[in-house]
Amino acid sequence: MTVDLSVDLCGVRLKTPVLAASGCFGFGREMAGWVDLAALGGIVTKSVSLEPRRGRPTPRTAETPSGMLNAIGLQNPGVEAFCAGDLRFLAEAGATVVASLVGRSPDEFGRLAARLDGEPGVALVEVNLSCPNVEHRGEVFATDPAAAAEVVRVVKRATSVPVLAKLTADVTDIVAVARAVVEAGADGLTLINTLLGMAVDTRTRRPRLAAVTGGLSGPAIRPVAVRCVWQVAQALPGVPIVGTGGVVTGDDAAELLLVGAAAVAVGTGNFINPRAVVEVAESLERYLAAAGAAAPADLPALFKAER
């Protein structure tokens, strides 16, 4: 069977269903020597804010069982430098860019979206409603359906490209938040961000991150991501979902696609294998062929919900 890996994500054609997750691919430039940026499904940029941010103190990362904690704290050069440098580079490299936005208020999100509207190269925007490792936990809009919906409404008004809302699984009912942002106009969802975690060095008896708590990512969180994609896909059929969390192999990607994701994003996997996004797509292609699927979108129909 010949496989066509390309997928439709909110009306945008991606060459493969495998994207690089926000914050796990820098601004793309650093990876140009490792992969052909134009061949990837897409690159979700590190989240950008209106003003530059220095991020949190070091150590910012700690290895944990089958994963890692991070408290980078959204270090980024600010939207102006992003547009002048990183975005221009990505556009010239022919990458499909998903610009990730982060703000402290709905107004900030709106101004970011407006600033990026019409910038060449931006195929979609992703609103990061859910970063757990910033100083002000108030920035985690995705824990409150009404606040998350308000951000999406403002962003939708300010941009002409499709909008993905990135949610956290650190809530009692992710379906309620998903429904609220979709009703507010989100074209798609990215599930999930890192989970809030903490690790202690028992030798020094101190937290292992300078910021004390941080976001857990990697294979350790994949079951949570699979569960969230499954629940939301069931409740909101037809809403495109980018499944994110612990994807390291083609099989991991297939797991998320089977339960209803339209695409996947590889995060922490890039840190171990700089060619992870490419290799996941290649191995997913082999999986599809073996499963008798002509395209990624065929996978949900092959999923057997009964055990």
Place this chain on the structure above:
Amino acid sequence: MTPVRERCEVLERRRTGAYQALTLVAPRIAEHARPGQFVHLLAGEDRSFPLRRPFSVHKVERPGTGMGTVEVVFDVVGAGTRALARLRPHDVVDALGPLGRPFDPPEGPAGCLLVGGGYGTAPLFFLATELRARRCRVDFVIGAATAGRLLDAMEAKRLGHSLTVTTDDGSAGRRGLVTDPLAGLLASTGAERVYACGPMPMLAAVSRLAAAAGVPCQVAVEEQMACGTGICFSCVLPVGDGGGAGPGATRMARSCLEGPVFDGAAIAWAELGHPDLEGAVR
């Protein structure tokens, strides 16, 4: 030269003092590695999803003159280095490299003072070999907590014009810190360049002493790294444009990409490890 990923066969692993020396067959990395650069090693094949571990290139045998090998020297401190210390010949290690910015050698023959603390001495041997090939005079100062933790003093003696040794406990060489004899050596050797690698407080002191003597100084730093390729922003340190840049004038530079070798005068030493300050540029 863009770095590569290489699956490397272990040629040899042996003890050297308190450390382990690991030689990998890595022709593509060996061909291009420069002193100060590092390799990012993965031992244990994903089973528990370990992150890679960074190690300075200690020695290189270029392909052509040999099979193309890279040697690292490491201290066993945790799970990752314990796994590396169990490797045996013919085992395979997944390596990324050569990564990072190397030491910048002087244009012509110049007097160079090389200052190493503990296993931080590792990249200085590779550097000394390159400096010697450029007809530079090389003087070594190496220090450690105790005699057993000095890295290969014999080799330093062979490569250097002079060797000064310090230990914190006086079990070898002069008792005290590696920085204690520095001011004197800067004057007596007439060094025109200082190159240093070791713990952060040592690098801060070396940078200060070199600046006071008006000698350019490059240091190889060791920040905790996850990716080693510039995409995760975990390895940052505050860098200014020199000259007592205050908060706000510094930016957080990724030491895996812009470093690990920095101009000692560019690092905002006073800000290291300080809480985050909002609003400064990247």
